[in-house]
Amino acid sequence: MVSKCPECGSKKLIRDYEKGEIICGKCGLIITESIHDMGPEWRAFDAEQKEKRARGGAPIKLTKPNKGLVTEIDQYNRDIRGTKISQKKQPQLYRMRKWHKRVSISTSLERNLVIALAELDRIASSLGLPENIKESAALLYRKAVKEELIRGRLIESVVAAVIYAICRMRGIPRTLDEISKASGIEKKEIGRAYRFLKAELDIDVPLTDPSQYVPKFAAQLRLSGEVQQTAIKLIKKSLKKGLISGRGPTGVAAAALYIAAAIHKEKRTQKEVADVAGVTEVTIRNRYRELKKELNLKIDL
DNA sequence: AAGACGAAAGTGGTTGA
DNA sequence: TCAACAACTTTCGTCTT
Numbered sequence: 463m464v465s466k467c468p469e470c471g472s473k474k475l476i477r478d479y480e481k482g483e484i485i486c487g488k489c490g491l492i493i494t495e496s497i498h499d500m501g502p503e504w505r506a507f508d509a510e511q512k513e514k515r516a517r518g519g520a521p522i523k524l525t526k527p528n529k530g531l532v533t534e535i536d537q538y539n540r541d542i543r544g545t546k547i548s549q550k551k552q553p554q555l556y557r558m559r560k561w562h563k564r565v566s567i568s569t570s571l572e573r574n575l576v577i578a579l580a581e582l583d584r585i586a587s588s589l590g591l592p593e594n595i596k597e598s599a600a601l602l603y604r605k606a607v608k609e610e611l612i613r614g615r616l617i618e619s620v621v622a623a624v625i626y627a628i629c630r631m632r633g634i635p636r637t638l639d640e641i642s643k644a645s646g647i648e649k650k651e652i653g654r655a656y657r658f659l660k661a662e663l664d665i666d667v668p669l670t671d672p673s674q675y676v677p678k679f680a681a682q683l684r685l686s687g688e689v690q691q692t693a694i695k696l697i698k699k700s701l702k703k704g705l706i707s708g709r710g711p712t713g714v715a716a717a718a719l720y721i722a723a724a725i726h727k728e729k730r731t732q733k734e735v736a737d738v739a740g741v742t743e744v745t746i747r748n749r750y751r752e753l754k755k756e757l758n759l760k761i762d763l
Numbered sequence: 764a765a766g767a768c769g770a771a772a773g774t775g776g777t778t779g780a
Numbered sequence: 781t782c783a784a785c786a787a788c789t790t791t792c793g794t795c796t797t
Contacts, residue, residue, distance in 0.1 A: 650775080710787070731766065742789055747768065 485677060486687075574617060578603055581621045581645075588644045589636060591629070599628045606659060615655055619647045623655035630667045635674040637712060639740050673697045675715035675739070682738040683730050685723055693722035696753060703756050709749065713741045717749030 579600060586596045602624045606612060612620055622645040629636040642649045660667060673694045680690045696718040716739035723730050732743040739746075 653776085713788080732768095733766080743767085744769085744790080745788060748788085751768095 485681075574607060574612065575604070578607075578617050578621050581618055582625065585622060585625055585641070585645045589625070589640060591625070591634070591636075595625075595628055595632060595634065598632070599624045602628060602659075602663075602665075605663060609662060615658075616647070616651070618645060619651045619655045620659070621645070622647045622652045623659050626652060626656050627659060627665065627667055630670055631665070633671070633674055635670070635678055637740060670711040671697075671701075672711040672714040672718065675712055676719060679715060679719055679735070679738050683719070683723070683734060685719065685728055685730070686726065689719065689722045689726045689728055692725055693718040696721060700753055700756060710741065710745070712739045713745045713749050715739060716741055717746050717753055720746055720750060721753060 582596065582599055582603065586599065599621075603621060606620060606624065622641050625645075626636065626638065626641050629641075638649050638652055641647075642652060645652070659665070676690050676693050676697070680693070693715070697714060700714070700718075716735050719739075720730065720732065720735045723735075732746050736743045736746050
């Protein structure tokens, strides 16, 4: 468990369980992007309380095809009392075992889930997403399967779309680009599946707030927390003036950071900012020009 | 020599008939 | 299904530091 920032040594760490991030309060460095479950949310002060509060049993996992609840016929040829089962009945037992296993993942729906959830786990892990996100994504995927929305679509692209949707709903910035890279599915494929899901399941996904990208980009550019604050303020202001709408959130975040960095004398070149934000310098310039005009900032760079 | 700037043409996706 | 359209990119020439 980290206790201080490896960059500046500050012990003021902000733990954001929603986003699954630990951020340094002083310099804004994202120390880790995947905090895991730290145990139960309750505390017990003596044995009796512990007994009372524990809810027991393995948690139900939506990320497992059968929710983690399985029955198995074990491999020991003994009956319930522990006596050996006769030679004559052993082939029968073998067949029972085989079919029991087969039946539990037999329907096409189940088979679909097996593949999808494995994929979900893989992508989520490579993106460093926390467990609760995986669970939500799994839930959404199950819903999609139930509504028969998968047919004719690559399982992987639906999984990617589900992850994208959940990330946006939870305010965790993951761009289509990142998900595309993690899943190996083309961006437009994911986008298509995502739009379809959104329409069919009528889930309302808020449009991405550019300030969600600020901490992430700032960390990659090694910019201080103050710069982040300024950048977020800039975004808030321009949000009110309505000049964000229709613009790509990453571009806006990048421009705001670029300006904020200049204000705090921590200037980065347009190219540096452009690279981490995944946009071009031109876009930064365009946003930057708009921001500067609308907020009549009197800064020269 | 590197960075900033902006014009012009091209790209991929959305929208509305 | 097609054309118009907005946002963004690529490319390139010019200017500044």
